[in-house]
Amino acid sequence: MTGTRIRLRPPRHRVDPRARRWWALQALLTVSGPLLLTAAALLVLSALFFPGALPWLGPLVAAVLVAPALFYQLAMPAWRFRVHAWEVGASAVYTASGWFFQRRRIAPLSRVQTVDTGIGPLQRRYGLATVTVTTASTAGAVKIAGLAEEDARAMAERVAEAVRAVREDAA
Amino acid sequence: MNAPRHAGGWRRLDPRTPLAHCAWLGAPLGSLALTALATGGRLGTRAWITLAVIGAVFAAITGAGALSWRLTRYRVTADAVEVRSGLLTRRVRAVPLHRIRNVDLTASPVQRLLGLVVLRAGTGGHSGELKLEALGRAGAERLRGELLARAGSVDATEPVLSTADPRRLRYAPLTFWVFGGVLAAGGAVWRVLDGIGVQPWRIGVVRRAFDAFGRSALWLTVPAGLLAVTALGVVGAVALYAENWWGYRLEWTDDATLRVRHGLFTTRSVSIERSRLRGVVLREPLLLRSGGGAAVRAVASGLGDREENRKRSTLLPPAPRSEAVRVCAGVLGEPVGTDGLLPHPRVARRRRFVRLLTWAVAPVAVALGVLGALLAPVLLWCAAAWLLLAVPLARLLAGAAYRALGHAVRGRWLLVRSGALSGETVVLDRASVLAWTFTDTPFSRRAGVVTATPAVAGGEDAYPIRDMAADSAVAFADAATPGWLREFTEPVPSGG
Numbered sequence: 001m002t003g004t005r006i007r008l009r010p011p012r013h014r015v016d017p018r019a020r021r022w023w024a025l026q027a028l029l030t031v032s033g034p035l036l037l038t039a040a041a042l043l044v045l046s047a048l049f050f051p052g053a054l055p056w057l058g059p060l061v062a063a064v065l066v067a068p069a070l071f072y073q074l075a076m077p078a079w080r081f082r083v084h085a086w087e088v089g090a091s092a093v094y095t096a097s098g099w100f101f102q103r104r105r106i107a108p109l110s111r112v113q114t115v116d117t118g119i120g121p122l123q124r125r126y127g128l129a130t131v132t133v134t135t136a137s138t139a140g141a142v143k144i145a146g147l148a149e150e151d152a153r154a155m156a157e158r159v160a161e162a163v164r165a166v167r168e169d170a171a
Numbered sequence: 172m173n174a175p176r177h178a179g180g181w182r183r184l185d186p187r188t189p190l191a192h193c194a195w196l197g198a199p200l201g202s203l204a205l206t207a208l209a210t211g212g213r214l215g216t217r218a219w220i221t222l223a224v225i226g227a228v229f230a231a232i233t234g235a236g237a238l239s240w241r242l243t244r245y246r247v248t249a250d251a252v253e254v255r256s257g258l259l260t261r262r263v264r265a266v267p268l269h270r271i272r273n274v275d276l277t278a279s280p281v282q283r284l285l286g287l288v289v290l291r292a293g294t295g296g297h298s299g300e301l302k303l304e305a306l307g308r309a310g311a312e313r314l315r316g317e318l319l320a321r322a323g324s325v326d327a328t329e330p331v332l333s334t335a336d337p338r339r340l341r342y343a344p345l346t347f348w349v350f351g352g353v354l355a356a357g358g359a360v361w362r363v364l365d366g367i368g369v370q371p372w373r374i375g376v377v378r379r380a381f382d383a384f385g386r387s388a389l390w391l392t393v394p395a396g397l398l399a400v401t402a403l404g405v406v407g408a409v410a411l412y413a414e415n416w417w418g419y420r421l422e423w424t425d426d427a428t429l430r431v432r433h434g435l436f437t438t439r440s441v442s443i444e445r446s447r448l449r450g451v452v453l454r455e456p457l458l459l460r461s462g463g464g465a466a467v468r469a470v471a472s473g474l475g476d477r478e479e480n481r482k483r484s485t486l487l488p489p490a491p492r493s494e495a496v497r498v499c500a501g502v503l504g505e506p507v508g509t510d511g512l513l514p515h516p517r518v519a520r521r522r523r524f525v526r527l528l529t530w531a532v533a534p535v536a537v538a539l540g541v542l543g544a545l546l547a548p549v550l551l552w553c554a555a556a557w558l559l560l561a562v563p564l565a566r567l568l569a570g571a572a573y574r575a576l577g578h579a580v581r582g583r584w585l586l587v588r589s590g591a592l593s594g595e596t597v598v599l600d601r602a603s604v605l606a607w608t609f610t611d612t613p614f615s616r617r618a619g620v621v622t623a624t625p626a627v628a629g630g631e632d633a634y635p636i637r638d639m640a641a642d643s644a645v646a647f648a649d650a651a652t653p654g655w656l657r658e659f660t661e662p663v664p665s666g667g
Contacts, residue, residue, distance in 0.1 A: 135628070
């Protein structure tokens, strides 16, 4: 593949800044919280019943449980916010997601099957929504999480409109 | 062909259907008979309870089977197949004919004995399958004709792509089943013996043989045992291959339907509409490749969930590579060269090596080292020996995995090759690509590679092209599926 060398540019629209708080809360509830609780429980139990184990258990717990939990809790939301973005183009829809593992996915509007908007219980608190644009392939669903609800509605509408336009062009 | 109409013509399943349910009685009754044999005909209370439970369950299942047979009706209307069933909640399931993607006929040995077949009509959705269990063979063939008649029938130029060939049996030992099959069979025998209270190592013959011969000459027993297992595995694999691929035939039944049928005791028949066919996979697992063999699988939608798709999508069992290539060409409609694909950047090789070191070599070495330092110094020597052995092996494997990587666009096809051990070359119809996904991590970004994944509906759904050069991946994707990626790209700044 010689010729002009091209690469993907980031999608034009960022997700809502409130998404950072949603991700932080989600991280606390599902990953960091349980890890930190486990660490605390281990240390307390060890201090009460096996004080001799503390010198080696302390650093081990700090390295294996506390440090990853804190890193995830503090770094992930901001990192994710820098990555997550979306764009509905003339012929395709394009999203970027992830943080450490980053994923950019592009699906042509002519192959879009459905546009779903979902709002989870945590998302509702922050007025956020997730839009999923599905194709016939399970590996082809374009999903963008953390949009403001009105943005989500607008995006869903734009995709639906663009799909109609593309279909009419094809017909 | 025009579809026959049945105005309100509800049809019944074959009346012999409930009989086939009796088959499952075989296993428990067999094991009971074995127990009786082993204990010299004296059945204990436990055996009688078992017998009573079997009897009760049998009555219940037969009753349920008969009832469901009575309540199930189906019909083919002008535009749909409808199945009516259910006792308390009457369900009518209607599947539009135009959504049916393939129709399979299968029969278990018992059903075959009774002249029955199960008809499955797949619609591509993961739950959208219609199953009629069971019909008479002739009626089922007719019904399949009716259901598949929508596509029109023009004779293909070369309808029969491949048929059974006993010489291919020589590839059977080159499959996983040589050892996996023996282990599985051994486990099953062990469980049966254990179930009827026989402990194999207590059987006199085994004991005496081991005492007299095995213990004194382990250097002979172990290789002999391995040899026996291998021989048994080869026999088993050949038998399995023969049963599975007896009467194998791959053909275009008409211009739009590919059909593969095979099987000695259980006849399997899978029909795939051309419009559901996204491409093929040429499979050359290490062992098979070393024997010059290959197998072919279809990438098609509407064959059920992932697991079923894997089972049903095989177009050609292990056979000579030239035959596999010929079948690929016949299925795709044109020969597509699978050699000389574009290589991946050298850094992909290093990444594979590092990955093997990190996840396979290092953990064992560290574990041995730590244990050695704490407990026995001899383990340190083991760690050193492990490193001496494993590092070159990892290097070799990484090299093989790297050389397996490749991708290309050839005519209307997109080719992806990967896997040192599995050796799969995927040929996908470019028009069937529904999305592109580009994944990377901070590590891969620093190495300048990205994994580009075309998504299709069917097969594994995603066929990743791992570790492509980051600055050419998007251009490659754009060349494969022109038109819809370009608007999101920018030129790579020179020197970057």
